[in-house]
Amino acid sequence: MKRDISTSAKIKEAAKNVFLLKGFSGCSSREIANAAGENVALVNYYFRSKGKLFEQIFQSVMEESLTTMIVEFGSDLPLREKMRIFIKHEYAFLKKHPEIPFFILNEMNREDGFVLDTKAIMSKISETGIFEEILQAQKAGTMREISLVGIITLIMSNCQFPFMAKNLMCQLLDLNKEEYPTNLDNHEQYVTDMLLDYFFITNTNK
Amino acid sequence: MKRDISTSAKIKEAAKNVFLLKGFSGCSSREIANAAGENVALVNYYFRSKGKLFEQIFQSVMEESLTTMIVEFGSDLPLREKMRIFIKHEYAFLKKHPEIPFFILNEMNREDGFVLDTKAIMSKISETGIFEEILQAQKAGTMREISLVGIITLIMSNCQFPFMAKNLMCQLLDLNKEEYPTNLDNHEQYVTDMLLDYFFITNTNK
DNA sequence: AAACAATTTAAACACTTGTTTAAAACAAAA
DNA sequence: TTTTGTTTTAAACAAGTGTTTAAATTGTTT
Structure with a gap:
């Protein structure tokens, strides 16, 4: 009733x-x-x-994480700015949900972790045309020739690792857990500068 | 007997x-x-x-991982070359033991994960003088002014993440698990170039 | 040979796990 | 009020957990 x-x-x-x-x-x-x-x-x-319950939650968390990155890819900003904003949003998202990266990684490394349906989400990202835009920039010489997998791995490494390795870093480097977020703010700047400088070739042939 | x-x-x-x-x-x-x-x-x-057994193994794995990085720091190569070789050795080590990064991270994120004795190892690393060398290079202007924590985080992110995220990346990007090592070889080159270019300031004021 | 101590075994311990059952409590419809 | 169907509960289920026990086995020493 x-x-x-x-x-x-x-x-x-x-x-x-x-x-x-x-x-x-x-x-x-x-x-x-x-x-x-x-x-x-x-x-x-x-x-x-318990498994079905987890499946529901995991799928929703996964989608939440992946769809975060879709919005800015559709804009018509220059590729370099798109990337900058993307990293910014990624860090903002992870500051709100710092547990998510390890949560996802942990599940994916479980022996009987179920196969998830990411094709639907990945194709949505693909539909924004971001991948073609990168390939064209590489052909035009404004972007370094790195594989798409390499680019994605570089971005994910530098965005996700600092969040999921909080406990490890704090123990290893004897840091205060409360002031770790401050560290992350600095790190966001490092990562943004480093990645953009590496990805994009600035015209210095004056 | x-x-x-x-x-x-x-x-x-x-x-x-x-x-x-x-x-x-x-x-x-x-x-x-x-x-x-x-x-x-x-x-x-x-x-x-079971716990005592795990403790023994975890401590030995942890030490094995950390002592790998000590050898090359003692040499008298230029700092940039030291870093290059360090990254190379780190990737070589992780290719042999790809499970270790996630294993350590997983344990550090466990709720009742015991506190480990890293101070002994960290002080050994410190004794190589690598940290002072970095600070001096930053003062001399040959190295970008990034915090030590930042430098370590950047290196660990780009070395460890690609190994522990193998399953995630393969599912997400629809990659073949058998040919992922090839990807890692490419990635090692990306990471080395990117980190060294970002860390060190090349004299272009001709 | 017998005696001794170290090793290995099967069995049991008390407890927790995910899941199911059957009865109780509840709210709405007749 | 009685009936009906949904929600909640305590209790039980079989299987698995880390750990212990006490007996059997082994190898070594006397």
Whole structure:
């Protein structure tokens, strides 16, 4: 009768928090239920299993992360500016959701991690024409000849690693966890300068 | 009487393989025992617990990884060449042990991951004088003014991420897992060029 | 040979895991 | 109020967890 959407949503929200923090294998159904303030059986009543619940959440997190990058690629700014803004938005997104990079990586490295449907999202990105734009810039000589895979890897490395390696860096370099965000602000500038300088060939043949 | 070192070593070796592949929470004591071809109880007979066993292995892996970088820092090559060789050795090491970066990161992000003793190793690195050398180069104007933390983060990002994100990249970009190493060879060149060009200021004021 | 201590084993321990069951509580319709 | 269907609950399920125990096996020393 009365569909209590609140309970289902409460579980889903609690599950997202717990999964992001501990990963799939790192938490139990009961932990999720407790975090939601509900009974264990309700997790399987609303979602069929712990795995199905995780699948829903992971897919949504994945899409959220990937669609963030679509917006600016469609604009008609110069390629270099597009890239700069993209990196800026990527850092802004990761500052809000610093757990996501490791969460995704962790799941992708799980032995029985399910295959996810990224083709739909990747083709959306492809439809913005960003990839052709890069190839044309390379042909025109304004951009260094790096493979698309290389470009993407360079960007992801320098954007995602600093966030997922927070604990490692803080222990290794004896840094204060509270002031690590300040570090990240500096690093964003480093990364932006370095990547753009490397990607784009400035005309110095005066 | 006769100390059968073989059994203890067999378990340790099997445990290292399993831990590297699945992580601490991702495997069971019995799985380790089976991989070693031994009884479950022997794991706790030789090592006091699963946790103690992991602690030993993690510490050794951590030291192995960090001491790799010490050798070349002591040489008297120019700083730029030192860096180039360091990146080269780092990539060579990671090609041999591609699971290590994620293994370490995963453990550092575990909620009850134990604090490790890195100060001893870090001070060894510090003793090579590499950090002072960088600061002097920055003062002399041959090196860009980036914080030490920034430099280390840039290097680690670009060396470690491509290895730990193999599964992610392959799924995302629809790459063949078997030919990913080829990608890594290309990437090593990109990374080396990019980092050195960014770190060091070439004298173009002719 | 017997005695001894180190090693290995199968079995059990108490506990947690994901999931299911069957009864209770609830709200709305008859 | 009774009926009906949905939601929630406590309890149980079988399987798996790390760890311990106590007996069996082994090798070495006397």
